Amino acid sequence: MNATTNAFQMAQQQFDQVANQLNLDQQVREYLRWPLREFHFRIPVRMDNGLIRVFNGFRVQHNDAIGPCKGGIRFHPSETVDTVRALATWMTWKCAVANIPLGGGKGGVIVDPATLTNSEKERLCRGYIQQVWREIGPRQDVPAPDVGTTPQMMGWMMDEYSKLAGEYTPGVITGKPVGGGGSLGRTEATGYGVIYNLREAMQRLKIDPSKCSAAIQGFGNVAQYAAIGFTELLKGKVMAVSYWDRDDRTGYTVSNAKGIDPHFLMSITDQYGSINKDKAKAEGYQIEDANAWITKDVDVLIPAAIEGQINAETVELISDKVRIIAEGANGPTTLEADEQVKKRGVFMVPDFLCNAGGVTVSYFESVQNDMNYYWTNKEVLDRLDDKITTAFHSVYEVYEKEHVYMRDAAYMVAINRVVKAMQLRGWI
Numbered sequence: 001m002n003a004t005t006n007a008f009q010m011a012q013q014q015f016d017q018v019a020n021q022l023n024l025d026q027q028v029r030e031y032l033r034w035p036l037r038e039f040h041f042r043i044p045v046r047m048d049n050g051l052i053r054v055f056n057g058f059r060v061q062h063n064d065a066i067g068p069c070k071g072g073i074r075f076h077p078s079e080t081v082d083t084v085r086a087l088a089t090w091m092t093w094k095c096a097v098a099n100i101p102l103g104g105g106k107g108g109v110i111v112d113p114a115t116l117t118n119s120e121k122e123r124l125c126r127g128y129i130q131q132v133w134r135e136i137g138p139r140q141d142v143p144a145p146d147v148g149t150t151p152q153m154m155g156w157m158m159d160e161y162s163k164l165a166g167e168y169t170p171g172v173i174t175g176k177p178v179g180g181g182g183s184l185g186r187t188e189a190t191g192y193g194v195i196y197n198l199r200e201a202m203q204r205l206k207i208d209p210s211k212c213s214a215a216i217q218g219f220g221n222v223a224q225y226a227a228i229g230f231t232e233l234l235k236g237k238v239m240a241v242s243y244w245d246r247d248d249r250t251g252y253t254v255s256n257a258k259g260i261d262p263h264f265l266m267s268i269t270d271q272y273g274s275i276n277k278d279k280a281k282a283e284g285y286q287i288e289d290a291n292a293w294i295t296k297d298v299d300v301l302i303p304a305a306i307e308g309q310i311n312a313e314t315v316e317l318i319s320d321k322v323r324i325i326a327e328g329a330n331g332p333t334t335l336e337a338d339e340q341v342k343k344r345g346v347f348m349v350p351d352f353l354c355n356a357g358g359v360t361v362s363y364f365e366s367v368q369n370d371m372n373y374y375w376t377n378k379e380v381l382d383r384l385d386d387k388i389t390t391a392f393h394s395v396y397e398v399y400e401k402e403h404v405y406m407r408d409a410a411y412m413v414a415i416n417r418v419v420k421a422m423q424l425r426g427w428i
């Protein structure tokens, strides 16, 4: 998030705007504007050099009216509790709009995982669980990966929880490695979910996807599979992706006038989403500055890195050719920029609808863990497609009927479902 934008204030303001439109009761607003519970803790870790380093960790549980809290754990050097609160709040709306029986939670550790060795990462993951294990569980709160965390880390966390709980408990965490309690399809789920949303949006807007081009910000998990999906499922062209270069401490855009080959770029990308720009250049790619991706004359922009990237400054750089923004990241568009996007009539597929594919397959993973029976990749992706398609149209129908912005329509669907669950449980 850029320095001037606080993600949690942004999440609250988005909610307030729609609460006004829905004329939501004041007491219900108070309930939903803040997380129900949050845990702040310190995680001492013995580093490989024998010294102890203490990390700050958080787990925030926003709402569990519909089911156990659900949401990733982010390892990031600029993590703040407000970012985690925002992400937990958005998880509540995400699970509700996807119509899966889960609530919203999120976790975080202030750390740059790229500075840790593998064994230090393992001890940090186990330490995180040691601090929070009493507050999570398959029927309480189920974490998962997010920025800076991986399936292997989820495997270590599940193992630590199982040891502390005294029984094998795969359903405590999702996004685990396949063969270690994970589900096929989870790796590609979020990026493909973005693409299923785009396919449905284009069908409603009568746009031929095979004639479309896209530019993507980021080249981590979500961006990589969005790029593959855009080229292979929609048959469109991705003209540019951007990434953060750790060595140069700046971002770059990697573009190709003929369209990028996502598989080639993935083959020269490290585990943190950093592309080897020399190898890309040698294959004829152009290397441009960090913001070049957003200036491209493309039909679709897919921000898939972090929060606050389409903001008051960068929104001015968006080409008039852009017709759709599909938010792969959580909270990539600030409130000011959102107003501009709305005014310009660009069709918005909002974050908690657009990137709901990941948590949907996480839900499938926990269902498979409970059954101890695992589905094929095709079964998982077919079910995902079905869920995302239904979610998209449930929001689109409100957008059409109520003549509201797509983000507001998604909030309306989600808030109504959460409020109904709260009423049915006698909370309000």
Ligand SMILES: NC(=O)C1=CN([C@@H]2O[C@H](COP(=O)(O)OP(=O)(O)OC[C@H]3O[C@@H](n4cnc5c(N)ncnc54)[C@H](OP(=O)(O)O)[C@@H]3O)[C@@H](O)[C@H]2O)C=CC1
Pocket (backbone or CB within 6 Å): 145, 146, 147, 148, 149, 190, 217, 218, 219, 220, 221, 222, 223, 242, 243, 244, 245, 246, 251, 272, 273, 274, 290, 304, 305, 306, 307, 309, 328, 329, 330, 331, 355, 356, 358, 359
């Ligand atoms: N993974 C999932 O299933 C889901 C993820 N999301 C959201 O999607 C977004 C991306 O997550 P994910 O792909 O998993 O995370 P990853 O860590 O795999 O990828 C994010 C990438 O974006 C890079 N990045 C950071 N800042 C910039 C920048 N200014 N310009 C270009 N690249 C940048 C990061 O670099 P570096 O590591 O060097 O900072 C990293 O390589 C996040 O908002 C996440 O919360 C949402 C739903 C589910």
Ligand SMILES: O=C(O)CCC(=O)C(=O)O
Pocket (backbone or CB within 6 Å): 070, 071, 072, 073, 094, 142, 143, 144, 145, 146, 174, 175, 330, 355, 356, 358, 359, 360, 362, 363
């Ligand atoms: O897979 C999950 O449970 C959560 C993924 C997540 O953190 C997100 O959707 O932002």
